[in-house]
Each structure stands twice: as C-alpha cells, then as structure tokens.
Amino acid sequence: MKIAINIGTAVFPNPVTVASGTFGHAEEFYGQEEVKKLGALVPKTVTLNAQQGNPPKRICETPAGMINAIGIENPGIDRFIDVKLPRLKAAGVPLIISISAHSEDDFVLMVEKLNEAGGLSAIELNLSCPNLQKKELVAQSAEATSGVVRRVKNVSHYPVIAKLSPNVTDITAIALAAEEAGADGLSMVNTFMAMAIDIRKRRSRIGNFTGGLSGPAIRPIAVRMVCETAARVKIPIIGMGGITNADDALEFLIAGASMVAVGTYNFVDPRAPLTVLEGIKAYMRAHRMTDIRELIGSIER
Amino acid sequence: MKNIQGVYKVAGLTRVNDIYYRLALEAPELARLVKPGQFIHIKVSAGLEPLFRRPFSVYRAVGGKVEIFFEPVGKGSRLLAGCKKGDLLDVLGPLGRPFSLPSRDVRQVVFIAGGVGVAPFMLFSDQIVKHKAAKVLLYGGRSKAHTFPLNEFKKNAVKAFVATDDGSAGVPGRVSELFGRIDIAPTTFIYACGPRPMLAAVAAFAREKGLKGEASMEEVMACGLGACLGCSIPTSQGYQTVCHDGPVFDLQDLVFP
Ligand SMILES: Cc1cc2nc3c(=O)[nH]c(=O)nc-3n(C[C@H](O)[C@H](O)[C@H](O)COP(=O)(O)OP(=O)(O)OC[C@H]3O[C@@H](n4cnc5c(N)ncnc54)[C@H](O)[C@@H]3O)c2cc1C
Ligand SMILES: Cc1cc2nc3c(=O)[nH]c(=O)nc-3n(C[C@H](O)[C@H](O)[C@H](O)COP(=O)(O)O)c2cc1C
Ligand code: FES
Numbered sequence: 001m002k003i004a005i006n007i008g009t010a011v012f013p014n015p016v017t018v019a020s021g022t023f024g025h026a027e028e029f030y031g032q033e034e035v036k037k038l039g040a041l042v043p044k045t046v047t048l049n050a051q052q053g054n055p056p057k058r059i060c061e062t063p064a065g066m067i068n069a070i071g072i073e074n075p076g077i078d079r080f081i082d083v084k085l086p087r088l089k090a091a092g093v094p095l096i097i098s099i100s101a102h103s104e105d106d107f108v109l110m111v112e113k114l115n116e117a118g119g120l121s122a123i124e125l126n127l128s129c130p131n132l133q134k135k136e137l138v139a140q141s142a143e144a145t146s147g148v149v150r151r152v153k154n155v156s157h158y159p160v161i162a163k164l165s166p167n168v169t170d171i172t173a174i175a176l177a178a179e180e181a182g183a184d185g186l187s188m189v190n191t192f193m194a195m196a197i198d199i200r201k202r203r204s205r206i207g208n209f210t211g212g213l214s215g216p217a218i219r220p221i222a223v224r225m226v227c228e229t230a231a232r233v234k235i236p237i238i239g240m241g242g243i244t245n246a247d248d249a250l251e252f253l254i255a256g257a258s259m260v261a262v263g264t265y266n267f268v269d270p271r272a273p274l275t276v277l278e279g280i281k282a283y284m285r286a287h288r289m290t291d292i293r294e295l296i297g298s299i300e301r
Numbered sequence: 302m303k304n305i306q307g308v309y310k311v312a313g314l315t316r317v318n319d320i321y322y323r324l325a326l327e328a329p330e331l332a333r334l335v336k337p338g339q340f341i342h343i344k345v346s347a348g349l350e351p352l353f354r355r356p357f358s359v360y361r362a363v364g365g366k367v368e369i370f371f372e373p374v375g376k377g378s379r380l381l382a383g384c385k386k387g388d389l390l391d392v393l394g395p396l397g398r399p400f401s402l403p404s405r406d407v408r409q410v411v412f413i414a415g416g417v418g419v420a421p422f423m424l425f426s427d428q429i430v431k432h433k434a435a436k437v438l439l440y441g442g443r444s445k446a447h448t449f450p451l452n453e454f455k456k457n458a459v460k461a462f463v464a465t466d467d468g469s470a471g472v473p474g475r476v477s478e479l480f481g482r483i484d485i486a487p488t489t490f491i492y493a494c495g496p497r498p499m500l501a502a503v504a505a506f507a508r509e510k511g512l513k514g515e516a517s518m519e520e521v522m523a524c525g526l527g528a529c530l531g532c533s534i535p536t537s538q539g540y541q542t543v544c545h546d547g548p549v550f551d552l553q554d555l556v557f558p
Binding site: 024061 | 305306344349350351352353354391393520521523524525526527528529530531532533534535539540545558
C-alpha cells in the first residue's frame with residue numbers, strides 16, 4: 001500500500017500529522033515507537049523573540065469545539081533551536097517547523113537560522129500574524145501572503161508550506177497567491193475568529209476578548225474550503241479542522257487534501273492521529289486501493 | 302502510551318450526602334502510581350458534548366481502586382453522577398506535579414481546604430499516617446452538609462477544624478478564621494486546595510508569617526498534558542501550566558492578580 005506523500009522535495013511516510021499548537025510534550029505521553037508512526041510532527045509556532053502568551057482565560061469550551069487565545073507562547077527561535085529542536089529530531093519523525101513573524105525580514109531571519117540548524121523536512125508559515133500597519137492579517141491579503149512566501153522561498157533550504165486563515169472572503173484567492181509565489185504546499189485551515197460570553201458576568205469568556213474557534217464545529221466549513229482550493233491549485237494541501245477519527249480525515253482526503261492533521265481532538269484523545277492512520281489504511285483496503293492517490297481528490301464533481 | 306491512558310471499570314458510585322459523590326474505578330496500576338495532589342483526566346462523554354475531559358483529584362487509592370470525590374456542578378460532573386457500576390471510563394493519569402511529602406523535620410502538617418478541595422488531602426493523609434508530625438485540617442465549607450468526610454480524617458489522626466459560611470457547623474465565617482490553629486514556626490508546612498480567594502488568603506498569611514507551603518490550583522483544562530498551554534496561570538516564574546507544571550505550586554510562587 002503506497003501512502004507516502006511528497007510536499008516539494010520532502011517525503012512523509014504517511015498522510016497523518018498533527019496541527020501546530022496541539023501536540024506539545026508528545027515525547028512524554030507517546031512511546032518512542034508510537035511517535036514514529038506519525039507522518040510528520042508539527043510543533044507549536046515559533047517566533048523570533050520569546051512570547052509569554054496571553055493572560056487567562058486562554059481557552060473555553062463551546063459546542064463541539066473550543067475557542068483559544070494562547071498568544072503563541074513560545075521560547076523564541078534561538079532557544080527553540082538550542083533546546084527543543086534536538087529533542088524533536090531525536091524522535092525520528094519528519095519535522096515541519098511552524099514559524100510566524102511581524103515582518104518579511106523577520107521571517108527571512110528565522111528561516112536562515114533554521115537553514116543553519118538543519119534536520120527539518122519543511123517549514124510552515126503561520127500567516128495569521130498582523131500585516132504591518134494594517135488591521136488585517138497577512139493571511140487575509142493575497143499581496144502580503146505572496147510577499148512573505150516569495151521572500152522565504154528565496155532563502156529556504158526546505159520546502160515551504162503556507163498556512164492559511166479561513167477568516168477571508170475567498171480562500172482560493174489567497175491559496176493561488178501563495179502557489180504563484182512558490183509555496184510547495186498549503187496548510188488549511190487555521191482557527192475561525194470567534195467569541196463566547198459569560199452572561200452572568202457579562203464578560204468575554206476569553207481573557208484576550210476574542211479567540212479562534214477550532215474542533216468538530218468547524219469541520220464542514222474547513223472541508224468546503226479544502227475542496228474549493230484543491231480544485232484550483234496543484235500544490236498539495238494539508239487539511240485540518242475538527243478531525244476526530246478516520247471518517248473525518250477521509251472527508252478531507254476525498255475533498256482533495258494530500259495530508260491531514262489532527263488538532264483540537266488531540267486534547268481529548270492524544271492517540272487520535274494513530275487511530276486516524278489505521279482507519280485510513282482500513283478504508284483503502286476495504287475499497288481495494290493500493291495508492292493513496294486514488295483517494296486524494298476523488299470526490300465526484 | 303506510557304501507562305497514562307486507560308479504560309477502567311466503574312467499581313461503584315456512592316452518593317455521600319445531598320452534595321457529594323464518590324466514584325471508584327478499578328485501576329490497580331493507577332492506584333499504585335498516583336501521588337497526593339495528582340489528578341486524573343476523565344472523558345465524561347462518549348460523544349462531543351462536553352468535548353473536553355474533566356480533571357479530578359484522586360481522593361483515595363486503596364485495594365486497587367482509585368476514587369474521586371466530587372460535586373455535580375455542571376455538564377461533566379453531572380454525567381459522572383449518572384455513572385453505573387460496570388460502566389467504562391477513559392482516563393488519562395496520574396497527571397501533574399504532586400504535593401511534596403513533608404520532610405522529617407516538619408512538626409506540624411496543615412491541610413487547608415475549601416469545599417471539594419478537600420479531596421486530595423484524604424489520599425495525602427492516608428499516605429503519611431506514619432509521619433510523626435501533628436496533622437490538622439482547616440476546612441471551610443458552605444454549610445454543615447459540606448463537612449462529611451471529616452470523620453474519615455479522624456481515623457488518619459488528622460485533627461479537623463471547621464468554618465462554615467452559614468455557621469451551621471464549626472466557626473461561622475471563612476477558613477481564615479481558623480488560621481490561629483497554625484503553629485507559626487519553620488517546622489510547619491502548609492498544603493492548601495480550594496477556591497482562588499481562599500488560596501490568596503493562605504498565600505498572604507504564609508508570606509506574612511514566613512511559613513512554607515504549597516497550594517493546588519484550578520484552571521479550565523483541555524489537554525491536561527501541557528500540550529495546549531490553555532491552562533496557564535501567572536506565577537513568579539512567568540506563565541506556568543496548571544496541568545503540567547502544577548497543579549501544585551509553591552505558595553511563594555503564586556501570583557494573585
Ligand atoms: C487539578 C484539578 C482537580 C480537580 N479536582 C476536583 C475534585 O476532586 N472534585 C471536584 O468536584 N472537582 C474537581 N475539579 C473541578 C472539575 O474538574 C470540574 O471543573 C468541575 O467538576 C466542573 O465541571 P462540569 O463539567 O461539571 O462543569 P461545567 O459544565 O464545565 O461548568 C458549569 C458551571 O459550573 C461552574 N464550575 C466549574 N467548576 C466548578 C467548581 N469546581 N465548583 C463550582 N462551580 C464550578 C462553572 O463556572 C460553570 O458556570 C478539579 C479541577 C482541577 C483543575
Ligand atoms: C490551543 C490551540 C493552539 C494553537 N496554536 C497554533 C499555533 O501555534 N500555530 C498555528 O499555526 N496554529 C495553531 N492552532 C490552530 C491549529 O493548528 C489548527 O489549524 C486549528 O485548530 C484547526 O484544526 P482543529 O479543529 O483540528 O483543531 C492552534 C489551535 C489550538 C486549539
Ligand atoms: S490543559 Fe493543555 S496545557 Fe494544561
């Protein structure tokens with residue numbers, strides 16, 4: 001059964017990975033052999049300088065989902081490379097390192113540091129960061145997205161994956177801009193801007209006032225976005241948004257995603273990615289498929 | 302998985318009184334491993350509602366069974382109150398940093414608990430029955446009905462003092478009314494668990510009197526494993542996760558904004 005996936009020059013042994021920010025401390029609760037079963041590991045987004053994150057409450061539960069405003073708490077790229085990266089490399093799984101920055105120059109600086117560090121399979125650009133001097137996010141502007149991707153592609157030794165925000169009118173326009181600028185793949189989607197209110201206190205239930213919605217609640221929208229985008233771009237897509245089991249993941253693959261990532265549901269069942277992988281294989285066997293490409297984008301249009 | 306995920310059979314659900322329940326799980330390995338102050342993260346629903354697991358302190362771990370002590374206050378805890386003997390529950394644990402055991406030179410162990418926060422101290426007192434220190438429990442609850450487990454503490458040679466909001470048992474008022482029972486000495490060690498305002502009062506008292514101690518904190522949790530950074534609280538060391546760096550913190554490290 002052929003289930004390996006290529007993104008640019010990177011090869012992933014299988015199509016199941018984890019969403020950035022949802023799988024820290026993996027080495028502590030997965031056995032070594034279990035981690036190796038993942039198609040790739042994607043740690044939490046790293047920024048140039050350390051960020052302490054937002055004040056509590058950082059999360060709240062919503063119907064079949066959650067809102068988070070963590071604030072990209074991370075140790076900064078230098079400490080990440082010195083302390084965390086060696087441990088991640090030791091896991092023996094392809095690494096997709098997620099980065100975010102406040103300017104194109106900072107993105108480039110971080111990529112140069114990662115070039116030097118070595119041992120990565122790909123870089124994921126978390127473009128849900130402010131577009132300088134504008135109220136929008138980079139991922140909300142085709143022009144800004146294209147600008148960052150182009151600059152990063154110029155220097156990166158690794159394939160580059162652009163992670164898109166769903167908080168846009170037409171996600172295919174942003175996807176096409178990223179592809180044109182040279183992106184090797186797309187990751188979609190990030191969280192949906194949302195809020196929940198404590199009616200007793202008449203306060204937001206999130207310390208940061210608003211946050212990002214994730215989990216099963218967003219899945220149908222994410223599947224639609226992946227399906228629309230896959231019809232228009234040639235580069236592979238890592239699909240995510242509310243995946244809890246193999247059936248959910250299969251929706252994304254059939255819609256046109258080449259890989260899938262489990263995010264929020266890792267918090268409920270840390271083994272979910274492994275169950276998803278087994279389920280995809282079982283589905284392929286049941287449908288007499290020998291190559292995952294028979295599955296990807298197989299939706300009847 | 303390094304022994305932290307298991308599906309366990311409910312060995313029994315006991316309605317303790319109008320307010321509290323005890324739920325026992327058949328989980329010998331868990332019972333052997335768990336340390337006082339650690340919690341288990343229970344998947345309370347087979348579906349997506351509620352989505353997150355719920356953390357519960359381990360109340361007792363004897364005879365291969367792990368017990369929790371809880372009050373149904375919302376969606377998750379009400380589902381647990383509806384469990385039946387023989388039901389299966391998916392559990393992660395034991396998780397989090399436990400209380401440190403009192404060192405040999407400690408002469409007075411002071412447990413300070415508010416409401417259901419008394420839960421970890423049952424296990425704790427079970428495990429330190431042989432320690433020579435005097436043990437006291439200062440317990441604050443809403444009413445007499447909240448004071449049930451205290452006779453169990455007596456069996457472990459823990460002297461309990463009670464304060465209730467409505468004065469229906471013990472001293473009327475908050476648990477801070479009982480702070481006079483604490484020996485102001487370097488050989489005293491405080492362990493606290495309960496609502497945040499209570500912990501703030503304990504931390505302030507300890508600071509003022511130069512007493513050492515630890516407190517177990519509560520925050521809304523998703524993963525319980527330190528993966529989401531959702532349960533972080535401010536400490537003197539910056540933000541720390543309640544589930545992984547805690548739930549037990551040194552009193553002097555806590556920050557109450
Ligand atoms: C480390 C740790 C250990 C814990 N140990 C225990 C324990 O031993 N026993 C126990 O009963 N609970 C314990 N809790 C709390 C428990 O995990 C749940 O938060 C609690 O049972 C409420 O969950 P729910 O789904 O029933 O309520 P939800 O549906 O999540 O909330 C319903 C309402 O109840 C309120 N609420 C939430 N928690 C509490 C609370 N603790 N007291 C009063 N109101 C509340 C909420 O603000 C909300 O308005 C612990 C929490 C932590 C972090
Ligand atoms: C607690 C939390 C933290 C997250 N942190 C990041 C992050 O650091 N970088 C990023 O690109 N996406 C982050 N995400 C978004 C996820 O990677 C994913 O895109 C999104 O949650 C949708 O997938 P899901 O519904 O399966 O969670 C985070 C999501 C959650 C719930
Ligand atoms: S609940 Fe996820 S880090 Fe604590």
